[in-house]
Amino acid sequence: MELRNISLPVLVLPMDHYGSLGVIRSLGRLGVEVYGVHRTQRPVASFSRYCRRVFKLDLDAASPQQSVDNLSDFARKIGGRPLLIATDDRTALFVAQNGSGLQESFLFPQNRFQVVWSLYNKKDMYFLAKRLSIPTAETAFPKSRSDVLEICEKAQFPLMLKASDNIRVSRRAGRKMVIVKSKGELLGYYDAMEDASNPDLMIQEYIPGKDNSVWMFNGYFDEHSDCVFGVTARKIHQTPVYTGMTALGMCHPNPAIESATKTLVKALGYRGILDIGYRYDARDSQYKLLDANPRLGATFRLFVAENGMDVVRAQYLHFTEQPIPACSVSDGRKWIVEDEHLISCIRYYRDGELTLSDWLACYTGIQECAWFAADDIKPFLRMCSSFSVRPFRKIFREGKRLGQRIL
Numbered sequence: 442m443e444l445r446n447i448s449l450p451v452l453v454l455p456m457d458h459y460g461s462l463g464v465i466r467s468l469g470r471l472g473v474e475v476y477g478v479h480r481t482q483r484p485v486a487s488f489s490r491y492c493r494r495v496f497k498l499d500l501d502a503a504s505p506q507q508s509v510d511n512l513s514d515f516a517r518k519i520g521g522r523p524l525l526i527a528t529d530d531r532t533a534l535f536v537a538q539n540g541s542g543l544q545e546s547f548l549f550p551q552n553r554f555q556v557v558w559s560l561y562n563k564k565d566m567y568f569l570a571k572r573l574s575i576p577t578a579e580t581a582f583p584k585s586r587s588d589v590l591e592i593c594e595k596a597q598f599p600l601m602l603k604a605s606d607n608i609r610v611s612r613r614a615g616r617k618m619v620i621v622k623s624k625g626e627l628l629g630y631y632d633a634m635e636d637a638s639n640p641d642l643m644i645q646e647y648i649p650g651k652d653n654s655v656w657m658f659n660g661y662f663d664e665h666s667d668c669v670f671g672v673t674a675r676k677i678h679q680t681p682v683y684t685g686m687t688a689l690g691m692c693h694p695n696p697a698i699e700s701a702t703k704t705l706v707k708a709l710g711y712r713g714i715l716d717i718g719y720r721y722d723a724r725d726s727q728y729k730l731l732d733a734n735p736r737l738g739a740t741f742r743l744f745v746a747e748n749g750m751d752v753v754r755a756q757y758l759h760f761t762e763q764p765i766p767a768c769s770v771s772d773g774r775k776w777i778v779e780d781e782h783l784i785s786c787i788r789y790y791r792d793g794e795l796t797l798s799d800w801l802a803c804y805t806g807i808q809e810c811a812w813f814a815a816d817d818i819k820p821f822l823r824m825c826s827s828f829s830v831r832p833f834r835k836i837f838r839e840g841k842r843l844g845q846r847i848l
Contacts, residue, residue: 451524464528479496485820496511524548530734573704578648582640585640598624627644654723656720660702668699674693677803691776692771716737737752748769775808
């Protein structure tokens with residue numbers, strides 16, 4: 442596809458993962474100037490031939506006002522009012538909370554903070570889904586260990602122990618969810634992950650099924666909260682296994698989750714890119730809402746239509762007042778995260794969930810990789826270099842922890 446107007450520069454915030462690389466490649470190949478912001482000067486995505494420049498900024502180390510001032514300075518150096526694209530929860534919430542300070546320097550979908558929070562926070566989203574009669578997994582919200590013990594008496598294992606606020610729990614506990622198979626396991630993880638002074642964990646029913654029972658929708662919604670572009674897909678493998686992000690996925694039409702998502706977004710009045718997940722429950726033949734990301738998802742390049750459209754290109758067309766052409770799902774399109782998929786398949790194989798022949802079959806028909814691209818090879822090589830030293834980093838971390846315990 443081609444764009445008639447490529448005058449609007451883009452700033453990607455931050456550049457943590459392959460999703461940011463996807464933005465740089467998707468728009469850069471069309472001639473758009475794409476810049477990035479990151480806490481270090483040389484993230485992997487910065488090695489892309491399509492990345493114009495990386496500005497250094499750590500949102501966690503600076504105050505919100507300092508971050509707004511720094512970003513505004515970056516915009517002046519770029520020129521014009523760049524399109525600002527948030528690529529993780531932290532920055533999506535930051536942009537929503539500081540929209541008034543950013544809007545003079547940047548273009549971005551205008552959302553009230555509470556709208557973004559309602560999609561990001563798992564507890565708020567659960568009650569929103571219930572209010573809108575959108576099927577979702579049954580969930581309890583314990584306020585203490587005694588509440589967990591009471592839930593154990595009635596619950597059927599396995600269960601999901603999940604964070605309502607992923608950012609806060611991940612920083613504290615190093616994880617945001619886990620499958621628990623017994624009362625003892627639930628209590629152990631609860632004690633390790635929960636902050637008793639500010640409870641934020643929830644206990645959710647486990648919906649049985651393999652990874653391919655998880656469906657996703659990626660869409661772009663305009664200022665009227667109408668979906669102007671959307672594609673559905675299902676997971677094949679995840680990372681971490683059984684509970685994580687897409688390591689291998691495939692596009693398929695799914696009108697049921699498309700309809701449910703449009704209902705949810707319209708009721709909230711949300712605008713912009715949305716990445717949302719469901720799980721098919723064979724027990725009652727329903728697709729049940731799992732989580733929503735009111736931002737660009739790292740997996741967005743899975744969701745590419747037959748004409749090459751994705752959510753980033755749709756947003757760019759919208760903000761440059763160019764028509765967004767009608768699109769059809771590229772049924773059967775496969776996309777892979779090379780390094781994460783390899784690690785996941787080793788685990789699946791060890792668990793007896795994957796045979797060698799099925800493992801090899803995964804690689805047939807892949808149309809795009811997260812890292813490898815023939816026209817932009819440097820990020821892939823950089824990823825391979827980093828991937829090769831992962832085992833040594835893990836050994837070093839374990840040795841350091843052991844030494845601390847001995848001391």
